[in-house]
Structure formats: structure tokens, C-alpha cells
Amino acid sequence: MESKSSGSATNLVDQLVYPGDVVLDLSSMTNQTIKLGGGLRQDCDVISVMKAGRLRFSKPNKYWVESSQKRYVPHAEDSVLGIVVDSRSDNFLVDIKGPAIAFLPVLAFEGGTRRNIPKFEVGALLYVRVVKANPGMNPELSCTDASGKAGEYGVLKEGYMFECSTGLSRMLLSSPTCPVLDTLGKKLSFEIAVGLNGRVWVIASSPPTTIIVANALINSEPLSGVQQKIMAEKLLQRVQ
Amino acid sequence: MEQRLANCWRLTVNEKKFIESALLSDVRVDGRGPLDYRKLNIKFGKNDGSAEVQLGETRVMSYVSAQLVQPYRDRPNEGTLSIFTEFSPMADPSFEPGRPGESAVELGRIIDRGLRESRAIDTESLCILSAKLVWAIRVDIHILDNAGNLVDAANIAALASLLTFRRPECSLGGEDGQQVVVHPPEVREPLPLIIHHLPVAVTFGYFSNENLVVLDPTYHEEAVMTGRMTATLNANGDVCAIQKPGGQEISHRVIMHCLRLAHVKAGDMTAKIKDAVEKHNTERALQKIKRHSSSVAVDVCGTTASLGGKQNQSDGDKEGSRLDQLKLKDETKSMECDATSSAQVQSNKKDGSSKNFVGGPSSWDPYSDCVNSDLLKASLASRGHSTPSKKKDSRRETKPEEPQNEVKIDSAPMDTALTSGQSNEGKTLKDAVKPKHKRKKKKGSSNNAN
Numbered sequence: 069m070e071s072k073s074s075g076s077a078t079n080l081v082d083q084l085v086y087p088g089d090v091v092l093d094l095s096s097m098t099n100q101t102i103k104l105g106g107g108l109r110q111d112c113d114v115i116s117v118m119k120a121g122r123l124r125f126s127k128p129n130k131y132w133v134e135s136s137q138k139r140y141v142p143h144a145e146d147s148v149l150g151i152v153v154d155s156r157s158d159n160f161l162v163d164i165k166g167p168a169i170a171f172l173p174v175l176a177f178e179g180g181t182r183r184n185i186p187k188f189e190v191g192a193l194l195y196v197r198v199v200k201a202n203p204g205m206n207p208e209l210s211c212t213d214a215s216g217k218a219g220e221y222g223v224l225k226e227g228y229m230f231e232c233s234t235g236l237s238r239m240l241l242s243s244p245t246c247p248v249l250d251t252l253g254k255k256l257s258f259e260i261a262v263g264l265n266g267r268v269w270v271i272a273s274s275p276p277t278t279i280i281v282a283n284a285l286i287n288s289e290p291l292s293g294v295q296q297k298i299m300a301e302k303l304l305q306r307v308q
Numbered sequence: 309m310e311q312r313l314a315n316c317w318r319l320t321v322n323e324k325k326f327i328e329s330a331l332l333s334d335v336r337v338d339g340r341g342p343l344d345y346r347k348l349n350i351k352f353g354k355n356d357g358s359a360e361v362q363l364g365e366t367r368v369m370s371y372v373s374a375q376l377v378q379p380y381r382d383r384p385n386e387g388t389l390s391i392f393t394e395f396s397p398m399a400d401p402s403f404e405p406g407r408p409g410e411s412a413v414e415l416g417r418i419i420d421r422g423l424r425e426s427r428a429i430d431t432e433s434l435c436i437l438s439a440k441l442v443w444a445i446r447v448d449i450h451i452l453d454n455a456g457n458l459v460d461a462a463n464i465a466a467l468a469s470l471l472t473f474r475r476p477e478c479s480l481g482g483e484d485g486q487q488v489v490v491h492p493p494e495v496r497e498p499l500p501l502i503i504h505h506l507p508v509a510v511t512f513g514y515f516s517n518e519n520l521v522v523l524d525p526t527y528h529e530e531a532v533m534t535g536r537m538t539a540t541l542n543a544n545g546d547v548c549a550i551q552k553p554g555g556q557e558i559s560h561r562v563i564m565h566c567l568r569l570a571h572v573k574a575g576d577m578t579a580k581i582k583d584a585v586e587k588h589n590t591e592r593a594l595q596k597i598k599r600h601s602s603s604v605a606v607d608v609c610g611t612t613a614s615l616g617g618k619q620n621q622s623d624g625d626k627e628g629s630r631l632d633q634l635k636l637k638d639e640t641k642s643m644e645c646d647a648t649s650s651a652q653v654q655s656n657k658k659d660g661s662s663k664n665f666v667g668g669p670s671s672w673d674p675y676s677d678c679v680n681s682d683l684l685k686a687s688l689a690s691r692g693h694s695t696p697s698k699k700k701d702s703r704r705e706t707k708p709e710e711p712q713n714e715v716k717i718d719s720a721p722m723d724t725a726l727t728s729g730q731s732n733e734g735k736t737l738k739d740a741v742k743p744k745h746k747r748k749k750k751k752g753s754s755n756n757a758n
Contacts, residue, residue: 139443
């Protein structure tokens with residue numbers, strides 16, 4: 069796993085890799101286009117790892133390193149949960165747990181014009197999409213999807229939000245549905261909004277149910293699929 | 309400016325509304341009831357007087373040190389106690405390094421008031437030379453992780469570290485008796501502080517709805533609550549200090565209710581702290597004994613001989629070292645040790661020099677900790693009832709009959725114990741080299757004799 073020998077990438081896919089590990093030797097592969105995601109970098113003829121995590125591969129040619137941490141680094145096209153911090157004349161300042169405050173233009177809503185600018189109080193929770201995220205600049209957000217429709221973006225009312233690591237967010241958004249959500253969904257009815265920046269919003273019919281769901285999700289991070297099912301079932305049994 | 313905005317934790321309106329509405333149904337966000345404490349874990353460091361407390365996710369570390377200084381002029385016979393707090397920036401993004409902020413000073417003051425006003429630490433025993441040299445005890449509290457309710461956690465850490473702190477022993481010497489000799493720990497066993505009682509801080513949080521009161525608030529609850537009160541009480545129900553820093557007004561009925569709650573919680577907390585300290589002390593004593601287990605021969609005669617030489621040291625934790633012996637060796641050996649130690653007691657009594665009660669093998673062990681007078685009094689008092697005391701619990705690891713036997717012997721009042729103990733001990737000494745089953749019979753007959 070930590071071997072520095074440049075094996076073909078298939079050895080290391082889905083394995084833990086550390087900075088300095090060589091993942092691909094380009095001299096042995098000719099006439100191929102490889103797409104590199106986060107955590108990888110090209111050093112002349114080799115692709116080496118920059119960030120510790122798991123190496124992932126998706127057909128036909130995408131490689132990236134996935135790691136779970138509390139910090140969020142904004143990327144374009146991520147759906148995140150933001151908290152309104154302030155409002156200016158032309159955009160809202162929204163905190164998305166990244167290194168810089170993000171801007172949400174006041175017109176970035178479906179059918180948004182100067183006449184119907186929404187009013188958000190400080191501390192409002194929004195489900196937004198990251199439009200632009202360049203290093204060193206404040207990220208730009210939008211409450212519409214790429215085609216201009218609102219979709220589910222917008223303000224989230226009531227409910228409870230908790231913070232988690234980016235790994236848990238990705239797990240909750242994975243398909244097929246993550247086992248803990250499946251098991252909880254069989255007995256309880258609730259709605260969640262997961263932000264890739266490590267924030268999750270939960271709402272259910274009553275506060276105790278919301279608390280059960282939130283705690284189950286927080287505790288499911290280190291567990292495998294089967295363990296998650298068992299944990300969720302035990303929790304539900306205790307409650308009912 | 310926007311850079312600074314990005315780095316703090318923010319409260320959403322959703323969370324504020326949710327926490328309050330959940331409390332109306334008597335649930336808190338982490339599943340606790342409104343009056344439940346989070347899980348408490350007390351760990352001790354290698355040095356005497358260092359403790360780390362984990363209350364849920366909140367972590368606080370405390371370290372006690374002592375220095376010889378000149379006393380204050382208006383209190384020439386008393387030592388001093390001072391508390392220093394450090395809010396490390398790794399605990400919370402809003403903590404800045406450098407001078408303590410307002411909350412750091414407040415935390416230090418609450419703990420200081422609880423210990424000083426109630427005179428929990430006996431400062432007069434810290435005086436070496438009146439008006440010239442006294443011990444200045446310094447407690448340093450470091451906040452490692454802020455997940456709410458720092459005051460309670462820091463208070464527990466301070467108490468735990470004060471209970472396990474040992475200061476060097478000093479004696480006066482020189483021609484005029486004015487020279488102070490500080491003995492290093494290898495030469496003379498360091499002494500514990502004299503602590504009369506444990507003032508435990510209990511923090512309450514109030515919300516905009518008057519009937520909502522929570523105990524041990526978490527970080528999020530602290531951001532939402534509108535008022536707080538910290539009551540410092542000891543297990544006897546004495547109120548040592550109360551702190552209510554502004555915030556929402558509370559009716560006196562609610563305050564009295566909270567004080568009663570705090571009394572119950574203080575009792576629980578005191579028991580937990582004492583348990584943890586006791587466990588730590590016995591582990592430490594165990595370690596010290598293990599070091600010399602090779603020198604303390606299994607052979608009975610050899611043990612007696614080596615014990616004889618160490619007869620004169622009378623300090624030591626009698627119950628503690630006895631426990632250690634029992635745990636350390638297997639049954640036969642422990643019997644022998646008891647036999648020899650009881651022989652020790654016997655010879656001590658013959659000398660008339662011991663103040664040992666029955667069952668005190670401590671005199672031969674020079675490395676065990678000094679006895680905590682409160683613990684000693686408590687355990688001696690509990691002996692009379694022969695109820696399962698703490699020491700009995702650990703003795704269950706060895707033969708079950710044996711502790712009963714010892715407790716029985718112990719339970720007799722001192723005078724009769726001296727005589728009957730001697731005769732009993734006499735029997736067991738002779739039997740020390742005999743096989744186990746015979747010893748059992750003898751013990752049975754000695755029981756009958758009792």
C-alpha cells in the first residue's frame with residue numbers, strides 16, 4: 069500500500085494512499101488521456117499523490133483521491149448548505165465552511181429581478197449550488213441549477229442542522245442509498261438535505277424523531293454497511 | 309474583513325428554534341434528559357498532581373505545582389493557593405492566544421472562589437516557618453477542547469489534580485531550628501494536601517421560556533441559552549459559591565430548585581471523583597510494589613526477615629498496600645504475606661510503638677503513598693459495618709473467604725482486636741508454611757473463636 073514502486077494504477081485503486089505515493093507511470097502508457105481530480109499531480113512522467121486518502125477511479129479515465137475531513141474546499145457544481153451572514157446591495161454573504169465567505173448574488177434565484185429580491189435574516193440556512201470556486205477568490209453561489217430552475221435550492225425552514233465531516237456527507241449522498249438511511253426510512257418519515265461541505269439538515273414530524281435521525285447519522289460514520297443497519301435497528305427498537 | 313468572517317462557528321435560526329422546541333418535549337439534541345450530565349472520564353498523568361477530565365467532548369487538563377515563598381504579611385501562618393487558566397486556541401476558533409479574555413478570567417475566579425472561600429484546602433498546614441517560608445500552591449488549568457460547560461469540567465480537573473498532588477516533605481534543621489530542609493521524593497515520601505471537602509461546580513442554563521432549565525449545557529445550547537448560573541456546592545450541601553453573570557432574570561423559586569438539584573449532582577460528582585482518585589492511587593502503589601516484588605521473596609522466612617528491617621516506618625497506606633499484596637501475588641503467597649504482615653503487627657504491638665489497628669501491614673512498605681486522612685477515617689469507619697467497602701471489592705479477586713475473615717477481624721473494636729487479633733495472627737503465622745486446606749480449617753476455627 070505504501071510501496072513507492074510505480075505499479076499500475078489498478079493496484080492502488082480504492083486503497084489508502086499517502087502523499088508521495090506514485091500512482092501511475094505515464095511512460096508505460098501511450099496515447100491515453102487521463103483526467104486527474106483532486107489530490108493528484110503530474111510530475112514529469114509520473115502521477116503522484118498529494119493528499120492522503122483513498123484513490124478512486126471512474127471509467128473511462130478519471131482518477132482522484134478522496135479524503136474525509138472537517139474542512140471544506142469549495143469546488144464548482146457542489147451542492148452545499150450555507151448560512152447567511154450579511155446582506156449587501158448586490159449579493160448575500162454566505163458562510164459555507166470554506167476558507168472564504170461566499171457570495172450569493174441577489175438575482176441568482178428563479179425569476180429573480182430587482183423587484184423581488186428575497187429577504188434573508190442573519191442565520192438563515194440555505195441549500196445552494198457553488199457556481200465558481202477559484203483559489204484565492206470568494207466562491208460564488210446560486211440558488212438555481214444550471215438551467216435556471218430553482219429545483220430544491222433555497223431557504224430551509226425549521227428542522228435541525230448538524231455539522232459533520234465531508235466523508236459522511238459523501239456517504240449519505242452515495243447511490244445506492246446508504247444503509248443507515250434505508251433502515252431509518254423504513255420506520256420513520258423524515259427529510260434530509262446534505263451539503264457536501266459537511267452540513268446536514270434534518271426535519272421530521274416531531275423533535276424527538278429528528279433527534280433520533282440526527283444522532284443515528286452522526287454515529288454511522290465509522291461503521292460499515294452491515295454495522296450501520298444493526299445500529300439503526302437497535303436504535304429504532306429502543307425507541308418504539 | 310471577510311476573511312475573518314469565514315472562520316467562526318455560526319448559529320442558525322433553525323437550530324435556535326429547534327433546541328428550544330425540543331426542550332419543551334424534555335429532550336436535548338444529544339438525546340440526554342434536561343438534567344443529565346454527559347459522560348465523565350478522569351485520567352491522571354505520570355506526575356503527581358496532573359489530571360485530564362473529559363466531560364462529553366469537552367476536555368480540560370489541570371496541573372498542580374508548589375513553590376516555597378514568603379507568606380503574605382497579614383497571613384504569616386498560611387500558605388497560598390492560586391488558579392491560572394489558559395484557553396488554548398486549539399480548543400475553539402474564538403480563543404485567542406495571549407492574555408486571558410473575559411471568560412477565562414471568569415472561569416478562574418469561579419474555581420478560585422469555590423476553593424478559597426470554603427477553605428477546602430487547609431492552608432495552615434502549608435506553613436513551614438511562620439512569616440518566613442510557606443508553600444504556594446499553583447493550579448494551572450488548560451482548556452484543550454471546548455464543547456460546552458468549561459466551568460464544571462475545569463473544576464473537576466482542578467479537584468482531581470489537587471487530590472493527587474504530593475508536595476515534598478520538609479523538616480526544620482540547623483542550630484537554631486530555622487533552616488528548612490526540603491527532602492527529595494526519593495528520600496522521603498511526599499505528602500498530600502489536606503483537603504477538607506470537595507466543592508463541585510454545577511452549571512445551569514436558562515432559556516427564554518422560564519420553565520426550561522438544563523444542566524451541563526453543550527456548545528450549541530450555550531449559544532442559544534439566555535442566562536446561566538453556576539452553583540458550587542459540596543456533598544454536605546454547603547453552598548460554597550454562586551455565580552450568575554447577568555442574563556435573563558430568574559425567580560427565587562427556580563434558584564432554590566436549582567440549588568437542590570445541584571446538591572444531588574454534587575454528591576454524585578464527589579463520589580465519581582473520589583473513586584477515580586482512589587483507583588489511581590492504588591494503581592500507583594501497585595506499580596511501586598511490583599518493582600520490588602523480586603526482592604520480596606516468596607519464602608516466608610525470608611520475608612519475615614526483610615520485613616523486620618523495615619519495621620520502623622510507620623506511615624503508608626495500610627489498606628492500600630494490603631490490597632496491593634492481595635492483588636499481586638496468588639492466594640497462597642498472599643496468605644503468607646498477610647501472615648507475615650500480621651506478624652509484623654503483632655511485633656509492633658509488642659513493642660507498643662505502633663498506632664496500627666488490626667490488619668495493618670503497611671509498616672514494612674516504604675514506597676506506598678501517604679495515607680489520605682479523610683479516606684483512612686472513612687474506611688476505618690466503614691470497617692465496623694463489614695459492608696462491602698471499596699477495598700473489599702478489589703479483594704474479591706482473591707479468595708472470597710479471606711476478605712470476610714479479615715473484615716471480621718477488622719470489625720471488632722480496637723481493644724479486643726488487639727488481643728484476639730494477636731491470638732488469631734499467632735495461629736496463622738504458625739500455619740503460614742502449612743498447606744492451604746489446613747489453613748482454611750484454622751481460619752474457620754479462629755472465626756468460631758471470634
